[in-house]
Amino acid sequence: MSVASSSVNGGLLRRLRYRYSARLLLSELLGKRWMEPAIPFALMIGLIVWFSMVTTNYATLGNAQQLGREFAEAGFVAIAMALTVISGGIDLSVGAVFALANLAALVFFQLYQWPVGLVIVATLAIGAGIGAINGFLIGYMRTRPFLTTLVTLIVLRATVDLLGQHFSIPLAMASRTSWTWDVLGVGWIAKLPSNLAILGIVAIVGHFLLSRSRPGWHLTAIGSSRKAARHAGIRVERVLFLTYVMSGTLAAAGGLFYAARLQSSGSDTGIGWEISALTAVVLGGVSLAGGRGTVARALIGAVIVFVLVNGLVRMGFPGALSSTALGAVLLIAVGIDVKWAKNRGKAIQKIYVNPTMVELPPSPSITADGGTAFAENTRLQASEEIGLNQVQGPEDIILDRQDRLYCGTREGWVLRFSGPNFEHREVFARIGGRPLGMAFDRDDNLIVCVGGMGLYGVTPAGKIYKCTDQTQRSLLKLNDDSRLRLADDCDIAPDGTVWFSEATIRYEMHSWFLDGIEGRANGRLIAWNPKTNKTRTVIKNAVFPNGVCVAHDGRSVLFCSSWLCTIYRHWIEGPKAGQTEVFAENLPGYPDNLNRSSDGGYWLAMVGIRSPTFDLMMRHPDVRQRMIKQLPPDEWVYPGINNGCIVKFDESGRALESMWDPGGTKHATVTSMREHKGWLYIGGLENNRIGRVRLPDADPAWNGCDAYWGAKS
Template identity: 45%
Template sequence: MADTSTDAGLAPRRRPGLTTRLRYRLIPDHLLGEILAKPWIDTAIPAIILAITIAVFAALTPDFYSASNLGNLGRVLGEYLIIALGQAVVILAGGIDLSIGSIFALCNFVGIFLVFTAKLHVLLALPLVIAIGGLIGAFNGYLIGYLRLRAFLTTLVTLIIVRSITDILVVRYGSSLITDFDINGIDLFDWFADGSVFGLASSALVALGLAVIFHVVLSRTRFGWHVAAVGGSRRSAFNAGIKVRRTVFLTYVISGATTGAAAFFYVTRLSATGSSTGVGLEMIIITSVILGGISLGGGRGSILKAVLGTLVVVIITFSLLRLGLASGGSSVVLGAILLLAVVIDIRWNKNRHKLLNRTYASPTLLEMPPMPDIAEGSSSPYARRNRLDDVEVIGKGVLDGPEDIIIDDEGNLFAGTRKGEIYRFFGPDFKEFEVFAHTGGRPFGITVDRDGSILCCVAGAGLYRITKDREIIALSTQTQRSLTSIKDDSRVRMADDLDVAPDGRIFYTDPIGRYDASEWLSDALEGRGTGRLLCFDPADGSTKTLQKGLLFANGVCLTHDGQAMLVAETWGAKIGKYWIAGPKKGTWEPFITDLPGYPDNINRASDGTYWVALVGMRSKAFDLALEMPGFRKRMIRRVAPDNWLFPNTGTGCILKFDEQGNTIESYWDRPDGAWPQITSMCEHKGRLFLGGVINDRVGVLTLETADPDWTQYESYWGGKA
């Protein structure tokens, strides 16, 4: 084959040196982008701050790790954390609660009165104290949620009013509340005060249990999703049908109730009340939540972040007191921490995505083999031969982007569309049609199973079966997660093409691992190879990754002997073979390595060979750019991805190759012809049916030398269509 890697007037192509090859082979540039893209990266910041805090104060504080110090620290932590959980819910919904210090003080007073004066049993006093806190929270929630008052001003007013009521009650009744320690439920009272489980203080144990519950509610329930939606954009949440006012109301009820619960632990621990109880508590809790990484603007954060932030603030506050720093000094430190937390929140939220956009796209070195000669009239098997002039048309004006097509056991043609429908055209003339199914996503690869049902790859969703009764059944939407993968490779991002083995296993491709289906062009520009060949086994319902690192894994076809799967690597311009049976079972080997274009779907031919569609043609400019990662990284920032590849996809081409990987025929459309970007073909009874991802019809080409009785279904299952 001729080497067309140089043109007249152009300097000879300079191959990358050994140093460049080793640099891109050994240094994983993409890891930084992968890490920055993870949701947990926000949690890493408070985790690092916590680790530094523990290290510093463990060195400064005598007996930091002693049982007594950790026990006292745990009791304070439990009380603060319970309040912080409620505050976190409020802030996640886009609000703020400044009244928690006053609510804490009033609930503390009520708790002492119920236990020591009214002599209620502890199990009765606890829910009543929580109810008092919840009622005050409901007052805030009603004003802010339903009357739409400002959260900051409303809770500030509530702080003043409730604090005034508490001061009046303390002055009038404080000295007469505790007459004796004859408590109903003294054992339970003592456990709340200083009990522990495996060394963990009772309040901390309850707080951690509540943290787990809150995490589940916020991340796995409808209410939690509503809270995040309201915090992200109240107008959008309202337009989506979420009851915004009720959601806001409930967040303040939760905040008040958790504050009441924490106040009851304070009652059991100190059994004291005064005008200074809870003063400044709101600053401590808000600092904890914001330092943990929950955004003041709402809609971004997690319970784990609230836990980490609270740990940091409690350790600092408690340790400063042990070191003898005056309370005023502690307030100064907390104020500085709050200011730092706000700065970090604003700056990180503003710049994280900028940094991610600069680092995520990470082109690597990809050396393409010399492009074979495609000149018309040459002796190359790829030479241009315009053989698609006399193509008949099916479904023109009805179909929109039939990326793949198949003919079932009854001789009916099925084709997917851009809008998610699968059309059925009734054979043998294919003039009558109907919408067979709505997949809910873009259907790509489709094939027919032994029972005549349609198997379909839906981009962004996974592998589905559509029965003859039109029932849509999800078969495979994720695979097993690799323990060593930094990215979530369990997710099927873009199920593309598929084929079925004789034993019923379904093999399908997931072309991209770093981008979503809509960003497939970015994967081409990177040249990194994140595609996979997957296998769904209906016997046990499992999905496993068989081969990784493929350059946009695309078309899949079972060989005629049933021993292997042929897999197209689109951006590598090559086809590989994965053995599924026989002595080579489980191994991968190159099959065709130097195609002149980008292979898409593959299908069997009636003479024991195979068809493959070329969705686009290679260009020398793009091949050269693949050897210049730095150049591509700069171009990604300056040139839209479609300007790189779309000019190469204007010509349609189908190749025919044999069992040894030799190309034996080529069918080209004219450069300005009616069949650009052919993505699939299906031979049936002497005719070749053509699909295209941007076309509005299916083409039909008569094959003069093909078997007029051969069908795909019969080739696989022995039946007759």
């Protein structure tokens, strides 16, 4: 192999190494909520495999069915405990409720000979009643969950002992049978033990209630911060009351199935089940601090505890050893839970930013005597000022048919300036998120990309409505990219389709600059059709797609790739429909918004200027990785953002001229510009003003609304 080919192959391997980073995969895995119980799940599988290897006939269908029947009752109790722990509390009475429900079900069925349906209702009502007492004291009287349920445990255990002594002999002599009762205890549903099948149904319903319903969200919010939940308008007392009612009901359901299966009650029934349930939920990943956990995690932990205890018993170990092992597991689980909950965010933060290799050719000259269209000048320093110190961060600006000027602000507002010299300032709309790119549709509705929220519209009367906040999810991505994180800029095609960019799916509005340090293809170009209300991702894996502009003929869409210093053209009509090609490349800075000019060309804002140092760093991801690990953010190397620059291109992508503000005296970070009736209006992400400069050769009657939709009478 020649030296040249070896070098090429080495470079290719290096690029592939950074593109498909193991750190990237690990960071995205750790960021997924379903990865939190990954270790407990692996432990569960490991225990099952181990006992299958060391225990005779363990891995048989018959044994699995029997174990499933025995486990189901513990599963109900584990879910009961999980609900209270997620709420930020605890229920130490679940074992005693289980025992009382078991005894009550037997008395109702065997001695009172009630119908099975009535037995079920009465037994569950007992559990719900006890839960209501706990819930009233904890929710409305604001007593401590630990002490409250501990007292309930003591009282119920004493009650079970007294009633057990009274009913033990009559129960031992009773022999009533019922087909329905037998189905509850030893029956089958779809080839599954009946109690296990019902547990599965309860688990599925519980999962959707916790993760997809308002009561579940309220419960999680209360567990995270009861004070914040109350300030958010959540009825904390009622939610806690209903949580403990549900806990008691589920524990009673476990006792009901236990009674139907074994047909007996003893003084030791349910003893220690509260500890087993607590161990299960913590081991499964339900946080003792509250606010984090699922039904599935509780059941994973319950399986671990059940398999461990059952396996040790089958291997001949004494019960004391099993209890000791269970206690040790609980201590370890609590330690891991506290440690991981405290440091998980830090661990993800340290490995989440994964720089990749970005290789750019040498930048074209920008020196004043360089002889290029990018030659530095001072044309922007002569700009007039609009709204000086009255606006914060007008990232994009646009004008309507009445010559009124609109811009977004850092506060989440859309401001409107009007009057002969734009002296009148008003808040046109309070959207909430950061307004970025804007465009007027055919009906003069203002379509706005809102960072962190999606695509929104504002009617001429100032009424806000949502266009879309999600697109289809990519099947091969770990991160759920259906939600729009950073809708950036938009434009509208002649058929009304809104084309907009989403700069990154890995970072939020407050951390977008990390995408520049990373340099990965985290963005996409998206289209929203207002006629069908359908949103679709047209181009995936784009490198920070930013400004979007529909071409003058409406047959293609131009969009910028900031970190690649390139503008692309995507064809939406004609023989090239669906194809994407380079419109302009190797720009001397990082392109932002892109808009039409009156002579058939395009204006481009460059938010930052390239430097040899940063270009070199972009070719060396390891340097950037060490930089973000070892240096505070205010010492990181960034592109130059203290030189405002606007470039004009013709229809073929050839740079014609540029306007500069060296040193950023008036416009340090230019992110947008609009031509309107002979003037060029200028916005900037970090600026405290809007600027405008006269264009002596421009059409003094040309404006964007008429150019897109035609003049209105």
